[in-house]
Amino acid sequence: MKSSVHFPYPDPVSYNGIDQEDTEIYHHKELLKRLPGNEDLIPMLIERFLQEIPAYLVDLQEALDKEDAASIFRLAHTIKGSAANLSCKKLEKVSKEIEIAAREERLSSAREMMPELLHVFSQSRNVLLDHM
Amino acid sequence: MYKAADYRNNASILIVEDDLVSANLLAGILQKSGYDISVASRIGEAEDILAKQDFSLILLDIHLPDGNGMDLCRKVAGNNGFYSTPVLFVSASEDLSSKIEGFEAGGVDYITKPFDGAEVLARVRTHLRLNRAYESLAALQTERIQSLSNTQMSMMPSPEQMPEARFQACLRQIMQAGGDFYDVIPSGNKITDYIVADASGHDLGVSIWTAAFKTLLMEYASVIHHPGEICRMINYSMQKVLPESMFFTAIYARLNRLSGTVSLVNAGHPSAIHYSASKQIASYCLQEGDVLGVFDNVGFGVTDISVQPGDRLFLFTDGLTEHNSHHDSSMAELLKTCQSTSNLPLEDAVPAIVDRIFTDNQMEDDIVLLGIEV
Numbered sequence A: 001m002k003s004s005v006h007f008p009y010p011d012p013v014s015y016n017g018i019d020q021e022d023t024e025i026y027h028h029k030e031l032l033k034r035l036p037g038n039e040d041l042i043p044m045l046i047e048r049f050l051q052e053i054p055a056y057l058v059d060l061q062e063a064l065d066k067e068d069a070a071s072i073f074r075l076a077h078t079i080k081g082s083a084a085n086l087s088c089k090k091l092e093k094v095s096k097e098i099e100i101a102a103r104e105e106r107l108s109s110a111r112e113m114m115p116e117l118l119h120v121f122s123q124s125r126n127v128l129l130d131h132m
Numbered sequence B: 001m002y003k004a005a006d007y008r009n010n011a012s013i014l015i016v017e018d019d020l021v022s023a024n025l026l027a028g029i030l031q032k033s034g035y036d037i038s039v040a041s042r043i044g045e046a047e048d049i050l051a052k053q054d055f056s057l058i059l060l061d062i063h064l065p066d067g068n069g070m071d072l073c074r075k076v077a078g079n080n081g082f083y084s085t086p087v088l089f090v091s092a093s094e095d096l097s098s099k100i101e102g103f104e105a106g107g108v109d110y111i112t113k114p115f116d117g118a119e120v121l122a123r124v125r126t127h128l129r130l131n132r133a134y135e136s137l138a139a140l141q142t143e144r145i146q147s148l149s150n151t152q153m154s155m156m157p158s159p160e161q162m163p164e165a166r167f168q169a170c171l172r173q174i175m176q177a178g179g180d181f182y183d184v185i186p187s188g189n190k191i192t193d194y195i196v197a198d199a200s201g202h203d204l205g206v207s208i209w210t211a212a213f214k215t216l217l218m219e220y221a222s223v224i225h226h227p228g229e230i231c232r233m234i235n236y237s238m239q240k241v242l243p244e245s246m247f248f249t250a251i252y253a254r255l256n257r258l259s260g261t262v263s264l265v266n267a268g269h270p271s272a273i274h275y276s277a278s279k280q281i282a283s284y285c286l287q288e289g290d291v292l293g294v295f296d297n298v299g300f301g302v303t304d305i306s307v308q309p310g311d312r313l314f315l316f317t318d319g320l321t322e323h324n325s326h327h328d329s330s331m332a333e334l335l336k337t338c339q340s341t342s343n344l345p346l347e348d349a350v351p352a353i354v355d356r357i358f359t360d361n362q363m364e365d366d367i368v369l370l371g372i373e374v
Helices: A028-034 A039-066 A069-085 A089-103 A107-130 B020-032 B043-052 B069-076 B096-104 B117-155 B206-220 B227-241 B327-340 B346-357
Strands: B012-016 B036-040 B057-061 B087-092 B109-113 B167-172 B180-188 B191-199 B248-256 B261-267 B272-276 B281-285 B301-306 B312-316 B367-373
Touching: A028 A039, A039 A069, A039 A107, A039 B020, A069 A089, A069 A107, A069 B020, A069 B087, A069 B109, A089 A107, B012 B020, B012 B043, B020 B036, B020 B117, B036 B043, B043 B069, B057 B069, B057 B117, B069 B087, B069 B096, B087 B096, B087 B117, B109 B117, B117 B206, B167 B180, B167 B346, B180 B206, B180 B367, B191 B206, B191 B312, B191 B367, B206 B227, B227 B248, B227 B261, B248 B312, B261 B272, B272 B327, B281 B327, B312 B327, B312 B346, B327 B346, B346 B367
Parallel strands: B012 B036, B012 B057, B057 B087, B087 B109
Antiparallel strands: B167 B367, B180 B191, B191 B248, B248 B261, B261 B301, B272 B281, B272 B312, B312 B367
């Protein structure tokens, strides 16, 4: 599946030596464990994920620009939930940190974490595409 | 009011979740297990769906773009207990305060992200089973109430069972397990006792006491005892067993068709109506008396009246005359109606009287009308 989403930012540089099967990025086995007998759902879920998250990221950037703490919280929370359900642990962690920052009104911290969020999503996307 | 869908139909689940990955994951797992799934990603959307359809269970995310899921949870679950659809809310695992809030809003359980398919299925199944058990229980209790009412109805003799007693009864029950009843007992040769009684409460327990009353009647109603004595004996027993707030009123008419007399005993009950065929006038046999089941020493109105063949006697409960605020006018109305139906045979006259009284008025209370022809 080719991702047809337009990113407002240049594709972040991927690090060298990243283990493609880094389970922090995407833990396929853990996902399988949580969905016994439902493995056939995984390609569909990945597709959904790859469609939804970029849109949320765009909205999140907008919210950061507007300093809309409530929306930052809600969007980060939603991305966190999606990431958790798809066993993308790293993405879950980063979005959780942004969520907490927004709740505590530390908006500059939240803004600072955005590039990492985008980077981790990019990494996740690459790995997920292999599992479709 | 949001009612849980009938569990006999295919179990239907509404997922309210804006994160489509999570929503699809839940939907996928649940659909595979045979549930009908609907998905809403906004509270507004969920409300629209709920307005058109009942669900067996709702999975509800708290953080939704157009509002707080808790508010929807309160609307659906609220304090309605088992008549409402069970709501399981979706919570983040570390969010304890949300969980507490969710329960307080009426949620019955929660599931956390990331979802474990087996756990979700187990929780959903548990709550569907629980709700099904509640519904069975409710159905069983309703059945019990029905059979109590039926029992009460069967306690009262029908005119066909006792043709020589020459009566017609009309009983209308508005309350579930009413306290109004009548009885007809042949107490001697050509002597028939007619009783109409009214219990003071209307809840389920009343049926037990009306059964007790009837048992006492059966025990004592014979020519050996005068009606006044019978009422005193009933009072004695009732007074010992009835709960504090309960009492009975009763009117007891013993018709002796040989001597042409009616002995009327009144225990705090609406007075009987005597329709004289020769004079073509109906009148009240005004009496007063103490109610039954409260006092140690009781006094009742005791009157003997002469009756002729063709005369009619009407005993009734206050539902027939207390239906509007003008008590005097409704008493007069009843009298008039007894008169105006005198040309009808008794079996038609009695229901006709009830219908005429209540054409314009709402029946608010149980009513009994017992008509007797001499």
